[in-house]
Amino acid sequence: xxxxxxxxxxxxxxxxxxxxxxxxxxxxxxxxxxxxxxxxxxxxxxxxxxxxxxxxxxxxxxxxxxxxxxxxxxxxxxxxxxxxxxxxxxxxxxxxxxxxxxxxxxxxxxxxxxxxxxxxxxxxxxxxxxxxxxxxxxxxxxxxxxxxxxxxxxxxxxxxxxxxxxxxxxxxxxxxxxxxxxxxxxxxxxxxxxxxxxxxxxxxxxxxxxxxxxxxxxxxxxxxxxxxxxxxxxxxxxxxxxxxxxxxxxxxxxxxxxxxxxxxxxxxxxxxxxxxxxxxxxxxxxxxxxxxxxxxxxxxxxxxxxxxxxxxxxxxxxxxxxxxxxxxxxxxxxxxxxxxxxxxxxxxxxxxxxxxxxxxxxxxxxxxxxxxxxxxxxxxxxxxxxxxxxxxxxxxxxxxxxxxxxxxxxxxxxxxxxxxxxxxxxxxxxxxxxxxxxxxxxxxxxxxxxxxxxxxxxxxxxxxxxxxxxxxxxxxxxxxxxxxxxxxxxxxxxxxxxxx
Ligand SMILES: Cc1cc2nc3c(=O)[nH]c(=O)nc-3n(C[C@H](O)[C@H](O)[C@H](O)COP(=O)(O)OP(=O)(O)OC[C@H]3O[C@@H](n4cnc5c(N)ncnc54)[C@H](O)[C@@H]3O)c2cc1C
Numbered sequence: 040x041x042x043x044x045x046x047x048x049x050x051x052x053x054x055x056x057x058x059x060x061x062x063x064x065x066x067x068x069x070x071x072x073x074x075x076x077x078x079x080x081x082x083x084x085x086x087x088x089x090x091x092x093x094x095x096x097x098x099x100x101x102x103x104x105x106x107x108x109x110x111x112x113x114x115x116x117x118x119x120x121x122x123x124x125x126x127x128x129x130x131x132x133x134x135x136x137x138x139x140x141x142x143x144x145x146x147x148x149x150x151x152x153x154x155x156x157x158x159x160x161x162x163x164x165x166x167x168x169x170x171x172x173x174x175x176x177x178x179x180x181x182x183x184x185x186x187x188x189x190x191x192x193x194x195x196x197x198x199x200x201x202x203x204x205x206x207x208x209x210x211x212x213x214x215x216x217x218x219x220x221x222x223x224x225x226x227x228x229x230x231x232x233x234x235x236x237x238x239x240x241x242x243x244x245x246x247x248x249x250x251x252x253x254x255x256x257x258x259x260x261x262x263x264x265x266x267x268x269x270x271x272x273x274x275x276x277x278x279x280x281x282x283x284x285x286x287x288x289x290x291x292x293x294x295x296x297x298x299x300x301x302x303x304x305x306x307x308x309x310x311x312x313x314x315x316x317x318x319x320x321x322x323x324x325x326x327x328x329x330x331x332x333x334x335x336x337x338x339x340x341x342x343x344x345x346x347x348x349x350x351x352x353x354x355x356x357x358x359x360x361x362x363x364x365x366x367x368x369x370x371x372x373x374x375x376x377x378x379x380x381x382x383x384x385x386x387x388x389x390x391x392x393x394x395x396x397x398x399x400x401x402x403x404x405x406x407x408x409x410x411x412x413x414x415x416x417x418x419x420x421x422x423x424x425x426x427x428x429x430x431x432x433x434x435x436x437x438x439x440x441x442x443x444x445x446x447x448x449x450x451x452x453x454x455x456x457x458x459x460x461x462x463x464x465x466x467x468x469x470x471x472x473x474x475x476x477x478x479x480x481x482x483x484x485x486x487x488x489x490x491x492x493x494x495x496x497x498x499x500x501x502x503x504x505x506x507x508x509x510x511x512x513x514x515x516x517x518x519x520x521x522x523x524x525x526x527x528x529x530x531x532x533x534x535x536x537x538x539x
Contacts, residue, residue, distance in 0.1 A: 055228070056087070059177060064231060074190055077194065084175070088234055088245060089412065095166040109161050119403070122400035125417065134167065196216060199215075203434070203436045235248055273295075275369040278365055288340075334364060393422045457485060461482060
């Protein structure tokens, strides 16, 4: 058990994760006068999806109603209108305060005017961007700014493994650093651990997107919601060293052509290439299967001038973009997650969640492009303010120290291959009730095998594997329990009467 001498590690607000959502939380909490510990397993800023964001950050201009309508339409009417109001009404202030004034991000502009971009399913130009590498131009300055604030301690290469809970209240987390595990007690704990890309063989996310925060919260008893809504991005260049080709490229006029060079999107949706993401992703997958390949034809635009970063990425991989960029769908974003209110509070006392690991209701069954950075920023600021003013209460926490970290050889690799196979086959872009039933059974077994080791071992690899197996099971179960195709959850067969 934890002794008094070991409980010296306390903080006002413990933020877990250093993407845009964790950074915004830390900033807001520090501004309120809290002592903040920002723990991140990242060793480099690029270990967060926020770094890789391309198209940009959507922001309300003089169009709150149409922005709201676009979000609701992209979600198939399933987004929570109150949550969307919070996003739309706070967008401008959050962007001006943090991105313009505090961080001084140099968004692309022509003279005095910002160059607002347009992406699929947006009815207006409202996306602030820096070329097609917006994320790094936000996250780099954000981390530097936080490092200059005395009240904020950043602990890199430090993974949260478990929440410390007592009678439904969260008191901090066990943090692992350099193989050592210690409890850190916090007045409030804020999970900002990002997405779940590592569950799928092809994803746009960095490798560390293993669902840790969702797993810790769910295992502690927090509500999770909408887990079946996993978004696949339609245009990922998968030739070698995969990279995302931003929706902004289609927004500026690029066309999708199948293996017979035929433009196919008008046959799938009236908005053609600018249809919601889930529609385009399924169409690309089907046309690849039917005709062998799909390419993004960038000849209608001045590609190299408008998207020099992307042109450079093609060229460095030997892809001649002039004859079209080969694309396929890949896992991109989880719309659901830890259920939170308009200030990021979860169902557990003193636990908050922000960013991609949370479920605010803004995305419903399908996310509108370029609203994720904004959601992380807006909810991060709100949660950071709401999470302050609570003193840490060091309690007797179960000890995670002194356990044998060694795992059988190839244990992790074998489990990850099995998990990827079942997620790609049964819990991907198109699902069937029978496939989901099979996936749930396989994943339950796999989780049991991993759990058997977490009772006696504490290595970070093992906890990441646990994160993957728990979130995969949560996704498969939620999908199996939802008989209606909506947004990202698409059933290619209806459930039969005797499906249980
Ligand atoms: C290639 C790409 C392009 C994108 N383009 C856009 C775009 O143009 N516009 C847009 O709005 N959205 C875009 N998105 C989505 C958006 O970037 C993400 O949804 C958003 O940045 C998530 O922010 P976050 O802070 O929640 O998580 P992340 O930025 O992923 O940060 C999560 C952090 O948590 C840390 N972490 C995880 N587990 C633990 C643990 N157990 N202990 C400690 N630390 C942990 C990670 O190391 C990381 O630092 C894109 C995503 C990708 C991958």
